[in-house]
Amino acid sequence: QADLAMYRxxxxxxxxxxxxxxxxxxxxKARAALEADFRxxxxxxxxxxxxxxxxxxxxxxxxxxxxLRWSHPERGxxxxxxxxxxxxxxxxxxxxxxxxxxxxxxxxALWHRESQWMRINMAVNVSAKQFRHPDFVREVAxxxxxxxAPAQHLVLELTESLLLEDTExxxxxxxxxRELGVGFALxxxxxxxxxxxxxxxxxxxxxxxxxxxxxxILVDANDAxxxxxxxxxxxxxxxxxxxxxxxxxxQRDFLLEMGCHxxxxxxxxxxxxxxxxxxxxxxxxxxxxx
Ligand code: C2E
Ligand code: MG
Ligand code: MG
Ligand code: MG
Numbered sequence: 001q002a003d004l005a006m007y008r009x010x011x012x013x014x015x016x017x018x019x020x021x022x023x024x025x026x027x028x029k030a031r032a033a034l035e036a037d038f039r040x041x042x043x044x045x046x047x048x049x050x051x052x053x054x055x056x057x058x059x060x061x062x063x064x065x066x067x068l069r070w071s072h073p074e075r076g077x078x079x080x081x082x083x084x085x086x087x088x089x090x091x092x093x094x095x096x097x098x099x100x101x102x103x104x105x106x107x108x109a110l111w112h113r114e115s116q117w118m119r120i121n122m123a124v125n126v127s128a129k130q131f132r133h134p135d136f137v138r139e140v141a142x143x144x145x146x147x148x149a150p151a152q153h154l155v156l157e158l159t160e161s162l163l164l165e166d167t168e169x170x171x172x173x174x175x176x177x178r179e180l181g182v183g184f185a186l187x188x189x190x191x192x193x194x195x196x197x198x199x200x201x202x203x204x205x206x207x208x209x210x211x212x213x214x215x216x217i218l219v220d221a222n223d224a225x226x227x228x229x230x231x232x233x234x235x236x237x238x239x240x241x242x243x244x245x246x247x248x249x250x251q252r253d254f255l256l257e258m259g260c261h262x263x264x265x266x267x268x269x270x271x272x273x274x275x276x277x278x279x280x281x282x283x284x285x286x287x288x289x290x
Contacts, residue, residue, distance in 0.1 A: 031086060034082075034083065034086050035086055035090050035092070037072065038070075038083055038086060038087065038092060039092070041070055041072070042092070042095060042096065042099070046070055046071055046072060046073070047068065047069070047070050047096075047099065048069050048071070048103075048273075049066045049067065049068060049069065049100065049103055049104060049107070049274075050066075050067045050068075050069050050271035050272055050273060051064040051065065051066060051067070051107075051271060051272065051273075051274055051276075051277045052064060052065050052067060052264060052269060052270065052271035052272075053264070053268055053269045053277060053280070054123070054242055054262060054263065054264040054268075055262070055263055055264070055268045055269075056261060056262055057256060057261045057262075057263075059268065060284075061120055061277075061280060061281060061284075062120060062121060062262065063120045063121030063122060063123060063153075063155070064120060064121070064122060064123065064277055065123040065124075065125075065157070065264065065271075066100060066103075066104040066107075066122060066123065066124050066125070067080065067125075067271045068080050068084070068096075068100055068125075069271075070083060084127065087127075088127055088128075088129050091129075093127050093129050093130050094129070094130060094133055097126060097127060097130035098139060098143075100124060100125075101124055101126075101139070101140065101143055102143050102147070104122050104124045104154075105122070105143050105144065105147040105149035105154065106147045106149070107122065107274060108122040108147070108149040108150070108153060108154065109147045109148045109149040109150070111278075111281075112149070112150050112153065113148075115282070117281050117282055117284050118278065118281050118282075119153070120153070120281070121153045121154070121155055121183075122149075122153060122154055122155065123155040123156075123157050123185060124154070124155070124156055124157065125157045125187065126156045126157065126158055128158075128159070128161055128162040131156075131158060131162055131170070131173070132162075132166075132169075132170075136173065137173055137176045137177055140156075140177060140180065140182065141180055144180065144182075150181075151180050151181030151182050152181045152183075154181075154182050154183065155182070155183045155184065155185050155205065155206065156177070156182060156183070156184050156185070157184075157185045157186075157187040157208070158184060158185070158186060158187060159186070159187050159188055159192060160186060160188070160189065160191070160192030160193055160194050161192050161193075163193075163194075163198065163202070164193060167198065171201060171202060171203075174202060174203050175203055178203040183205040183206070184202070184203060184204045184205055184206070185204070185205065185206035185207070185208055185242075186199075186202075186204055186206070186207050186208060187208050187210075188208065188210040188244075189207045189208050189209055189210055189230060190209060190210050190212075190213055190226055190227075190230055191210045191212065196233075199233075199237060200237060204237075204239055205239060205240060206239060206240045206241065206242060207230060207233070207234045207239055207240070207241045207242075208241075208242050208243075208244050208264075209227055209230050209231075209241065209242065209243045209244060209255075209260070210244060210245075211244040211245025211265070212245075213226050213227045213230075214227065214243050214244060214245045214246055214251055214255070214265070215245060215247075217251055217254055217255070218250055218251065218254060224254070224258075227243070227255065227258060227260075228258045231255075231258050231259045231260050232259075235259065240262065241260055241262065242260070242262035242263065242264055243255045243260050243262070243263050243264070243265070244264050244265065245264075245265050245266075246263045246264065246265030246266075246267050246268065247265050247266045247267050248267060249267065251265075251267070252267060
């Protein structure tokens with residue numbers, strides 16, 4: 001646990017302790033240990049996906065976001081923020097990302113085959129390194145093909161940082177995926193660099209208002225102003241918009257008043273195993289859930 005904490009401190013770049021030799025050694029050791037553990041996790045099925053619903057203004061489920069979970073045999077549940085960065089740095093993200101996409105698409109295909117109540121969208125997070133890998137488009141096409149998942153219901157979540165470098169390649173690649181029917185969401189929107197002229201050129205379908213603006217939206221006028229600006233921007237560009245991290249009815253109502261009609265957050269459901277979501281979807285039939 002101490003190793004992981006140290007590792008996290010280093011990664012966030014906040015802890016100057018890291019510059020002292022012994023601690024530096026600790027950090028390197030912790031990272032190596034984490035990497036070894038992580039390779040093992042991939043081999044031994046310790047990874048799985050949780051699903052969090054996103055809903056419309058009636059609270060009806062429109063889709064789900066697949067969120068990676070690692071149940072470590074000793075450390076328990078390790079949150080993604082603690083291992084995704086390592087996976088990126090070591091290149092393991094390629095294998096990991098493929099596994100996530102494959103698993104989520106299998107699930108999506110199953111839902112769409114199984115019942116009309118389960119024909120929802122699936123959002124999958126894609127890291128910059130994964131997206132930039134030359135085989136990415138081919139891999140997505142193959143996964144769609146082999147799983148039979150409906151491309152029109154797959155949404156890839158990208159972050160603004162991806163757009164910083166080599167924009168032309170990114171846009172070309174996005175267009176190729178768009179041709180397959182896949183949609184794109186810009187995740188954590190508002191936290192990174194974004195140029196308006198540039199957003200206009202991307203084949204996006206959805207902006208996700210970052211949860212950091214939602215958290216204090218009722219008390220912080222700046223956060224409220226930013227959220228409102230994102231909603232207006234989405235409208236102007238003809239995109240859908242969803243607020244992340246909605247935890248209270250007051251936050252939802254405030255966002256609703258500003259013109260946001262889609263939500264994701266603990267208020268509407270925490271990320272959980274697939275049957276938790278399926279129960280709610282099936283409950284639609286009788287109107288007893290959801
Ligand atoms: P994200 O894509 O922005 O996902 C939303 C995060 O907010 C999730 O954290 C979710 O559990 C959390 N969340 C949802 N509703 C609420 C709420 O009402 N309040 C609060 N406080 N939090 C809420 P999680 O699952 O820990 O994932 C963190 C990040 O890790 C994700 O942020 C995403 O960037 C990354 N991640 C997760 N799974 C994957 C994956 O399969 N591949 C990649 N590349 N990244 C992933
Ligand atoms: Mg996301
Ligand atoms: Mg987000
Ligand atoms: Mg985030």
